[in-house]
Amino acid sequence: MSGEALSGGTTPKSAAAVEVTHVHGERITVRAAVTGVELFSYVYPPDPVAFEARKPYVHPLRTLTGRLVSGYRPSDHRWHKGLQMTASHLSGQNFWGGHSYVHGKGYLGLHELIGSMRHDGFDAIDVCADELSFTERLTWVENGGAEWARERRGVRVHAVDPETGSYAVDWSIRLTNVREDGEALRFGSPTTAGREMAGYTGLQWRGPRDFTGGRVFGPETEGELMGTQGPWLAFTGEHDDVDGHSTLMFAHAPGNAHAIHASHWFVRAEPIPTVAFSWAFFEEFALDAGESFEYRYRVVVADGAWDREQVATRLKGLAW
Numbered sequence: 459m460s461g462e463a464l465s466g467g468t469t470p471k472s473a474a475a476v477e478v479t480h481v482h483g484e485r486i487t488v489r490a491a492v493t494g495v496e497l498f499s500y501v502y503p504p505d506p507v508a509f510e511a512r513k514p515y516v517h518p519l520r521t522l523t524g525r526l527v528s529g530y531r532p533s534d535h536r537w538h539k540g541l542q543m544t545a546s547h548l549s550g551q552n553f554w555g556g557h558s559y560v561h562g563k564g565y566l567g568l569h570e571l572i573g574s575m576r577h578d579g580f581d582a583i584d585v586c587a588d589e590l591s592f593t594e595r596l597t598w599v600e601n602g603g604a605e606w607a608r609e610r611r612g613v614r615v616h617a618v619d620p621e622t623g624s625y626a627v628d629w630s631i632r633l634t635n636v637r638e639d640g641e642a643l644r645f646g647s648p649t650t651a652g653r654e655m656a657g658y659t660g661l662q663w664r665g666p667r668d669f670t671g672g673r674v675f676g677p678e679t680e681g682e683l684m685g686t687q688g689p690w691l692a693f694t695g696e697h698d699d700v701d702g703h704s705t706l707m708f709a710h711a712p713g714n715a716h717a718i719h720a721s722h723w724f725v726r727a728e729p730i731p732t733v734a735f736s737w738a739f740f741e742e743f744a745l746d747a748g749e750s751f752e753y754r755y756r757v758v759v760a761d762g763a764w765d766r767e768q769v770a771t772r773l774k775g776l777a778w
Contacts, residue, residue, distance in 0.1 A: 475588035475618040486583065488590050488615045495524040497759070498615050498627065502577045502594070507536070509567075511555030513575035514596070516541035521761045522623050525697055525704050529664040534730055538664035541757065543611070543631060546659040547646035547738070548573070551600045554659065561652030573600050575609070589616035598633075606643060608634045617776055623761035626776055629661055630711075634750040645719070646742040655684055657739025658724045658732075661755050663706065665731030669695030672727045675766060685722050685739060692769045693725070693733055703763035708733050711754035711778050718751035719743035754778070 476497075477489045488498040502514040510531075517540030519528035528540035537555025546554035553573040557565035578595040591614040598607035612630040619625065635643045648656035665672070672695035674681065676688045683691060690709040697704065714721060722739035726732050735755055737743075745751060758772060 476585070476590060476615065478585045478590045480583060486590070486592065490522055490618065492620065493522065493524070495520055495522060497522070497625065500592075500613060504574070504576075505539075508574070509555065509569055509572055510537040510539075511544070511553050511572050511574060513542055513544070513553070513555075514577060514594070515539040516627070519627075519759060521704050521759055522618070522620060522625065523761050525700060525702065525761065526666055527669070527695075527704050527706060527759060529666045529731075532664065532667060532730070535664070538662075538730075538732070541627070541629075541661070541663050543575075543609075543629070543661050544659060544734075545573075545598075545645060546648060547651055547742075548598075549600075549606070549641070549644045551606075553598060554662075559648040559651050559653055559656070570601055573598060573606075575599070581610075588618055589614060591616075604638070606635070606637050608636050617758075622772060624758055624772060627757045627759070628754065629757070630752070630754040631661075632750055632752045633745070635745045635747050637747055640747045642744040642746045644742050644744050645738045647736060647738050649739055650742045656724075657685060657722060657736040658734050659739075660721065660724075660735045660737045660753075662724075662734040663708070663732065663757065665693065665695060665706075665733075666697075667731075668698040669693070669731035670728060672696070672731055673763075674725055674727050676723075677766070677770065683723050683725050685724075687720065687722050690769070690773055691723050691725060691733060692764065692766075693727070693731065694763045695731060696763075702761070705760045705762060705764040705769070706733075707756075707758040707760070707764075707769050707773060708735065709756040709758070709773050710735070711756065714753055714755075717753055718745065721753075 505512040544554040551573040581593040583592040596609040614628040617626040724734040724736040
């Protein structure tokens with residue numbers, strides 16, 4: 459089903475494997491055509507709470523059978539919202555949301571440091587064959603109102619495969635420094651500010667609370683992967699409401715190896731389930747005025763407790 463949208467209305471479209479609905483000004487939702495399960499919802503209007511660093515996010519995120527694999531505003535970190543692009547330490551501002559880490563003083567509720575990401579519009583929203591892809595324009599705005607960066611974001615939901623019980627979400631970012639004062643943008647993390655092993659920043663996933671204590675593993679290692687590097691990482695959790703597990707796979711595009719700065723994994727199973735592609739874990743990096751950087755990521759969502767061989771095989775089978 460397809461059709462023209464009225465202002466403020468919805469535009470439903472369909473494809474072989476997915477059904478996509480765009481509620482204009484609110485969200486883009488993807489459903490599995492066969493089961494009707496809402497797999498993915500991209501929410502882009504401003505959040506009501508400025509302290510949580512207003513930005514677009516994905517929630518809910520579900521498996522093909524409908525199991526919820528994202529957390530939204532958990533009591534421990536209200537600014538954690540499913541899958542979202544963040545920057546915890548950016549030239550003295552906090553685009554992550556919540557308390558800001560200050561060396562020697564710990565985490566402080568510094569509202570005046572909280573930045574935001576403004577949705578400026580979509581250049582394209584396409585549904586073809588069995589996937590959704592869209593390109594979004596955003597502006598990163600510091601707390602005083604100055605526009606610091608322009609972002610061109612690409613999101614693609616694809617590779618819906620009932621046989622393996624999985625599908626993929628690709629996320630790309632091209633960020634350009636547009637500061638009028640000509641200053642460089644300096645990207646860091648709590649670790650670069652003095653807190654050990656707290657390098658969170660970049661694309662972040664927050665899992666549901668029942669994933670706490672889940673299994674984390676990479677191509678060759680398992681368990682404590684905080685601060686390590688690798689082409690992919692997997693996180694398996696067991697659900698409370700249903701008898702079963704789900705697995706999320708996080709993978710770098712090959713080009714990320716040549717990006718502006720090397721990335722490390724920020725990952726915890728305890729006390730909360732979360733994974734981030736940290737682009738500034740141990741060291742800051744600078745983006746000069748007028749310059750840009752790019753990263754591309756993939757998140758594969760799957761039913762079941764996958765093992766290392768299954769993960770590697772599925773990721774290898776998905777072309778970039």
